[in-house]
Amino acid sequence: MVVAVVKAAVYHGPGDVRVERVPDPVLREPTDAIVRILRAAICGSDLWFYRGIVQWTPGDRTGHEFVGVVEEVGAEVRTVRPGDVVIAPFVASDGTCSFCRAGLQTSCVNVSFWGDDANGGQAEAVRVPWADGTLVPLPAGAADDAALLAHATALCDVMPTGHHGALTAGARNAEVVAVVGDGAVGLCAVHSAARLLGARRVIAIGHNPQRLELARAFGATETYDSHDPEIAERIVAETSGGVPAVVEAVGSQQSMDLAIRIARPGGAVTFVGVPNAVDRPDLRELFRKNVSLRGAVAPARAYIEDLLAHVLEGRIEPARVFDLELPLDRIGEGYAAMDGRRTIKVLLHTG
Amino acid sequence: MVVAVVKAAVYHGPGDVRVERVPDPVLREPTDAIVRILRAAICGSDLWFYRGIVQWTPGDRTGHEFVGVVEEVGAEVRTVRPGDVVIAPFVASDGTCSFCRAGLQTSCVNVSFWGDDANGGQAEAVRVPWADGTLVPLPAGAADDAALLAHATALCDVMPTGHHGALTAGARNAEVVAVVGDGAVGLCAVHSAARLLGARRVIAIGHNPQRLELARAFGATETYDSHDPEIAERIVAETSGGVPAVVEAVGSQQSMDLAIRIARPGGAVTFVGVPNAVDRPDLRELFRKNVSLRGAVAPARAYIEDLLAHVLEGRIEPARVFDLELPLDRIGEGYAAMDGRRTIKVLLHTG
Numbered sequence: 001m002v003v004a005v006v007k008a009a010v011y012h013g014p015g016d017v018r019v020e021r022v023p024d025p026v027l028r029e030p031t032d033a034i035v036r037i038l039r040a041a042i043c044g045s046d047l048w049f050y051r052g053i054v055q056w057t058p059g060d061r062t063g064h065e066f067v068g069v070v071e072e073v074g075a076e077v078r079t080v081r082p083g084d085v086v087i088a089p090f091v092a093s094d095g096t097c098s099f100c101r102a103g104l105q106t107s108c109v110n111v112s113f114w115g116d117d118a119n120g121g122q123a124e125a126v127r128v129p130w131a132d133g134t135l136v137p138l139p140a141g142a143a144d145d146a147a148l149l150a151h152a153t154a155l156c157d158v159m160p161t162g163h164h165g166a167l168t169a170g171a172r173n174a175e176v177v178a179v180v181g182d183g184a185v186g187l188c189a190v191h192s193a194a195r196l197l198g199a200r201r202v203i204a205i206g207h208n209p210q211r212l213e214l215a216r217a218f219g220a221t222e223t224y225d226s227h228d229p230e231i232a233e234r235i236v237a238e239t240s241g242g243v244p245a246v247v248e249a250v251g252s253q254q255s256m257d258l259a260i261r262i263a264r265p266g267g268a269v270t271f272v273g274v275p276n277a278v279d280r281p282d283l284r285e286l287f288r289k290n291v292s293l294r295g296a297v298a299p300a301r302a303y304i305e306d307l308l309a310h311v312l313e314g315r316i317e318p319a320r321v322f323d324l325e326l327p328l329d330r331i332g333e334g335y336a337a338m339d340g341r342r343t344i345k346v347l348l349h350t351g
Numbered sequence: 352m353v354v355a356v357v358k359a360a361v362y363h364g365p366g367d368v369r370v371e372r373v374p375d376p377v378l379r380e381p382t383d384a385i386v387r388i389l390r391a392a393i394c395g396s397d398l399w400f401y402r403g404i405v406q407w408t409p410g411d412r413t414g415h416e417f418v419g420v421v422e423e424v425g426a427e428v429r430t431v432r433p434g435d436v437v438i439a440p441f442v443a444s445d446g447t448c449s450f451c452r453a454g455l456q457t458s459c460v461n462v463s464f465w466g467d468d469a470n471g472g473q474a475e476a477v478r479v480p481w482a483d484g485t486l487v488p489l490p491a492g493a494a495d496d497a498a499l500l501a502h503a504t505a506l507c508d509v510m511p512t513g514h515h516g517a518l519t520a521g522a523r524n525a526e527v528v529a530v531v532g533d534g535a536v537g538l539c540a541v542h543s544a545a546r547l548l549g550a551r552r553v554i555a556i557g558h559n560p561q562r563l564e565l566a567r568a569f570g571a572t573e574t575y576d577s578h579d580p581e582i583a584e585r586i587v588a589e590t591s592g593g594v595p596a597v598v599e600a601v602g603s604q605q606s607m608d609l610a611i612r613i614a615r616p617g618g619a620v621t622f623v624g625v626p627n628a629v630d631r632p633d634l635r636e637l638f639r640k641n642v643s644l645r646g647a648v649a650p651a652r653a654y655i656e657d658l659l660a661h662v663l664e665g666r667i668e669p670a671r672v673f674d675l676e677l678p679l680d681r682i683g684e685g686y687a688a689m690d691g692r693r694t695i696k697v698l699l700h701t702g
Contacts, residue, residue, distance in 0.1 A: 098592075099616055104641060107616035168641075241449075265450055265458035268643075275634040283626040286646030290455060290519075292619075293644045295637030 008123030009331050011060040014052030015339075017122075019329050022061075025119065025127035030074040031094075033131035035086060037068035038143060038351040039153045040122045041322070042334050043090075044183050048276055050335050063122025064090040064114040065156035066350075067138070067149055071125070079132045085142040085149075086135040087308070088121070088128060089300035090114065090157040095133020103302035108133070121156075122331060124350050136304045139312070147319065150347055151311045154188070154318035155304050158345065162188025162249070163196065163307065164298035165272035170245040171197040178235065179215075180226070180259045181249035182206025184321040184345040185272055187218055189247040194219020195316050203235065203243065205258070211344060214320060232261040242267060242289075252277045260285050260293070268292040322347040359474030360682050362411040365403030366690075368473075370680050373412075376470065376478035381425035382445075384482035386437060388419035389494060389702040390504045391473045392673070393685050394441075395534050399627055401686050414473025415441040415465040416507035417701075418489070418500055422476070430483045436493040436500075437486040438659070439472070439479060440651035441465065441508040446484020454653035459484070472507075473682060475701050487655045490663070498670065501698055502662045505539070505669035506655050509696065513539025513600070514547065514658065515649035516623035521596040522548040529586065530566075531577070531610045532600035533557025535672040535696040536623055538569055540598040545570020546667050554586065554594065556609070562695060565671060583612040593618065593640075603628045611636050611644070619643040673698040 008022040025034050040063055049056040070084045080086055093100050093108035100108050112129045114121045128134055142148050162185045171177040171193040179189045182204060193199040195218070204215035205224045212223040222238075224231050236242050242264030248255055251273035259269045260282050269291060271278075286293055310316045324343040326334050327350075334346035359373040376385050391414050400407040421435045431437055444451050444459035451459050463480045465472045479485055493499050513536045522528040522544040530540045533555065544550040546569070555566035556575045563574040573589075575582050587593050593615030599606055602624035610620045611633050620642060622629075632644055661667045675694040677685050678701075685697035 102617065104617045107640060266453065266455045271634075271638070275638055278634055280631040281634070283622075283629055283632070283646055286644070287622070287626055287648050288646070289458060290645065290647050290650070293637070293646075294641065295634055295639070295644075296641050297638050299641070 006124040007328060008120055009062045009328070011049060011056050011062050012058050015050060017050065017062055017331060017335050019331055022118070025125050027072060027074050028127065029129065030076040031130050031132065032074045033070050033077055033080060033128045033135065034072040034125060035068040035088070035128050036071045036125045036351070037066045037121070037123060039067045039149045040328070040348040040350050041065040041153050041156065042122070042331070042338055042346040042348070043157055044185065044338070045274055046335070047339055048274065050339060053276055061115050061118050061120025061123065063120040065153060066121040066126065067152045067156070069143060073131060077131045080135050080137060085138040087138060087152045087155050087304055088135055089160065089304060092129045092134040093301055094130045100133060103299055105299040105301040106297045122328065122348060124328065134301065136308065150319035150322055151317070152308070153347060154321060155307050155311070157300060158184040158321060159188045159307055159316070159318040160300035160303040161185050161272050161298040163192040163303055164296055165189045165247040165249060165270045166193040166197055166245070168294050168296050169247050169268045169270040171199045173197070174199045174245045176201040176203065176239050176243050177245045178203040178205060178243040178262055179247045179249055180205045180255045182208050182211035182215060183249060186247070186249035187211065187215055187321055187344070188318055189249055189272070190215050190220045191218035191316055191318065196310060205231070217320070226258070232258055235262045239264065241265070247272060249273060251275055253279050256281050260291065263289060263291045265289040265291070268294060270294045270296045272296055272298065321345045325349065357475040358679060359471055360413045360679070362400060362407050362413055363409050366401060368401065368413055368682060368686050370682055373474070376476050378423060378425050379478065380480065381427040382481050382483065383425045384421050384428055384431060384479045384486065385423040385476060386419040386439065386479050387422045387476045387702070388417045388472070388474060390418045390500045391679070391699040391701050392416040392504050392507065393473070393682070393689055393697040393699070394508055395536065395689070396625055397686070398690055399625065401690060404627055412466050412469050412471025412474065414471040416504060417472040417477065418503045418507070420494060424482060428482045431486050431488060436489040438489060438503045438506050438655055439486055440511065440655060443480045443485040444652055445481045451484060454650055456650040456652040457648045473679065473699060475679065485652065487659065501670035501673055502668070503659070504698060505672060506658050506662070508651060509535040509672060510539045510658055510667070510669040511651035511654040512536045512623050512649040514543040514654055515647055516540045516598040516600060516621045517544040517548055517596070519645050519647050520598050520619045520621040522550045524548070525550045525596045527552040527554065527590050527594050528596045528598070529554040529556060529594040529613055530598045530600055531556045531606045533559050533562035533566060534600060537598070537600035538562065538566055538672055539669055540600055540623070541566050541571045542569035542667055542669065547661060556582070568671070577609070583609055586613045590615065592616070598623060600624060602626055604630050607632050611642065614640065614642045616640040616642070619645060621645045621647045623647055623649065672696045676700065
């Protein structure tokens with residue numbers, strides 16, 4: 001008998017995400033764990049279905065970022081135990097295949113996405129496939145450390161995604177890095193380039209003064225208003241020919257065009273968001289300038305331990321992207337606020 | 352008084368390239384040289400204007416591949432002298448700017464393209480801007496060595512372009528490399544990957560048995576028929592998940608799609624041709640697989656000395672791509688043969 005006692009957010013149509021009682025998650029495979037969620041988040045990529053740009057089916061569960069307490073584990077789970085507080089990356093992976101061992105867990109041969117199988121992360125509890133490969137434990141006492149829980153929730157997706165973007169664009173020890181987009185991922189890319197990867201100049205591009213102020217706090221050395229019609233020419237001039245490492249963190253045609261235009265010949269552009277709104281990149285410009293374009297879903301799992309260490313040592317403060325906290329029951333307000341660009345990112349208290 | 356004594360190929364419209372008497376080229380800048388051409392070639396990229404896909408103006412001069420004898424040099428030219436036999440890469444570059452010093456001569460701040468200023472390379476003589484930065488001398492006696500002249504003409508564009516594609520896609524010491532396209536550039540990419548870059552397996556993809564045979568001679572270990580509807584699935588299966596280094600050497604939407612589909616997660620696709628016929632690459636697939644797409648006009652000048660050394664040591668035989676030789680006067684036959692895919696590449700005798 002299935003008992004509907006936990007609450008979870010359920011998609012009912014564009015603009016309509018509701019919290020409902022759902023059946024308790026249960027172990028299915030010996031490699032599964034059940035996690036009772038403490039914190040979850042709303043992602044910029046959740047707005048694709050919220051806005052009806054990608055088609056979801058009413059009844060689908062939402063959410064792919066969460067931190068929680070392991071409640072139960074399958075017989076084959078070795079690395080986490082009931083009571084552990086854990087971070088889940090935004091995809092589950094087996095941890096043992098050749099892609100996982102190479103640090104490309106998003107290409108795991110057993111990759112599993114939250115939301116599939118009625119198993120979303122904006123909920124009170126979730127079934128975690130491949131618990132050993134997927135979950136990263138937090139230090140003892142984390143459950144009572146609100147600041148750490150918030151940072152940890154930022155390590156599920158946005159911080160690793162920004163970090164992956166900066167790293168694969170070539171930000172390590174770069175003379176100049178540019179990040180197009182002042183959303184949570186763009187801000188995290190700035191933070192990574194400036195605080196972790198040793199870039200000398202970090203250019204943040206956006207059009208929200210508060211967000212660009214946070215970009216400065218995250219380490220940006222320069223900010224540009226993306227509405228400036230001459231922004232590309234100005235950045236190319238200010239960098240003596242272009243930026244060698246560019247992160248495109250918006251996912252629109254306009255931002256892709258800007259990212260490619262400011263890229264230095266021989267440089268790289270990494271786009272870190274699902275390219276649902278990019279019609280086509282300027283291939284002639286890539287060709288003419290020998291610029292690499294990398295589409296880059298972040299293998300978050302590969303980075304979480306290191307990023308957690310940086311959080312614990314105070315080097316990065318990714319939770320600063322959360323500027324609205326809500327209980328799970330009020331998730332609808334959170335979606336509306338993100339859709340209206342009134343908030344950068346929403347932290348949900350689910351416990 | 353301008354004397355029209357040299358012959359040059361002139362574009363008159365789609366399908367119509369004629370050899371005519373034109374004014375002698377003359378020195379304009381102290382950094383120029385005048386080169387009397389011995390050999391020239393017709394490039395696959397010349398077919399874009401020949402087929403009317405890119406718009407040219409009647410009267411434009413054609414050709415960007417040539418080898419010849421220096422006839423006259425400007426006052427500031429230091430590295431070549433009259434009488435030297437030289438190779439010209441397919442763009443001229445100053446050799447001193449930061450991009451040239453970084454080996455990205457196609458992004459030279461003074462880059463100059465053959466064909467501009469009534470100065471094409473399918474001709475008896477040409478003005479070479481930035482002679483010191485542009486020209487590479489051949490060994491003494493080269494003018495009388497027909498085999499060397501043919502190899503050298505392949506070093507103007509196709510061999511460096513194939514090499515650049517293979518190199519930037521990551522072919523060096525790669526377990527597997529795939530080259531989509533059996534044209535001259537694709538064949539040269541195979542040759543580079545197999546003979547120069549140490550790739551263990553080199554997959555050549557095309558649909559012309561004779562060309563695939565040449566690919567084998569150039570070092571391909573496997574060949575695939577591009578008309579096979581299951582080619583992508585087969586290659587992914589035969590490579591346990593995809594090819595880490597892929598060169599796209601056709602420039603069509605279909606070949607770009609195939610290149611991206613067979614790329615291994617975490618790998619790279621370099622496209623080495625002008626992407627005039629590519630509507631859009633599959634950005635979602637790049638994103639999902641973390642594949643880099645590099646548009647890559649080859650900085651041929653960066654590679655010519657090394658490639659020439661490999662030719663002289665017998666390691667590569669790039670002139671085997673020339674399967675039709677014609678005097679300049681019969682260039683029309685050469686264009687028609689390439690347009691009809693009856694020949695891989697045409698070598699023109701201009702001297």
